[in-house]
Amino acid sequence: MPDHTISDELRTRAETLAEALPYLQQFYGSIVVIKYGGSAMLEAELKESVLKDVMLLRLVGMNPVLVHGGGPEISAMMKRLGLEPTFIQGLRVTDAATMDVVEMVLVGHTNREIVGALNRLGARAVGLSGKDANLIIARKLAGEVDLGQVGEVERINPEIVLSLIHQGYVPVVAPVAAGEDGTSYNINADTAAGRLAAALGARKLVLLSDVRGVMTDKADESTLVSTLDAESARRMIAAGQVESGMIPKLEACIQAVERGVEQCHIIDGRLPHALLMELLTSVGIGTMIGK
Secondary structure (H helix, E strand, C coil): CCCCCCCHHHHHHHHHHHHHHHHHHHHCCCEEEEEECCHHHHCHHHHHHHHHHHHHHHHCCCEEEEEECCHHHHHHHHHHCCCCCCEECCEECECHHHHHHHHHHHHHHHHHHHHHHHHHCCCCEEEEECCHHHCEEEEECCCCCCCECEEEEEEECCHHHHHHHHCCCEEEEECEEECCCCCEEEECHHHHHHHHHHHHCCCEEEEEECCCCCECCCCCHHHECCEEEHHHHHHHHHCCCCCCCHHHHHHHHHHHHHCCCCEEEEEECCCCCHHHHHHCCCCCCCEEEEC
């Protein structure tokens, strides 16, 4: 007689897979733009977790697109070269020397590393920067403070990314772009991910962060806001309830939603398999911004 003794762990695994089924059906064939950054890029275990999640999403029929940051690596390289990193409202002040470091790190090192790791998992990843095929056309970021070669997105030409998706590749995008005159610009990765998600007609935008999500009191994780609409998010920014690096994240989500992306998620990338928990379960773990 067969042994029908089944461990609780095995039952839990089966139940988890069954719970994911409606989400797999709902988002099959959909584009999901993922902004990859923070601790999830720095710690080996978390890095492996995120990239395996991306591979799994691709295997079950979704179309993940990665837009990566690399702030800590840029700052570390700047200090090695005797340059002092400076930030204003979460954005890096970027003079010509800093721009050279940004391109060297993001395009020449970080992008290549992510692509290589995904390819080792069998994902058929391809690395791009905003300069490739004029994917991102940028202009100097306007504002009261001159941030140097910090840019904002003027327009997205998504054809190269759509072509790669249709051929079964996973695009990995470094947020470096050029202006109409050829000037190089450093684009905030959250902002680039939001605009790219809208241009691609993505169903979802997911921003991996080093906090649980949007909180009304950043020192108290129990104040996590599970869901927001775009107008409520704007009010939080105006009221000073969010600050520093969370501002460009929320603004990226607001722009993405207003340009047609169904849902945006800000989640804690420090949790192993955070992407799967947010996208393929009924509970979710961070903040969702929708219409």
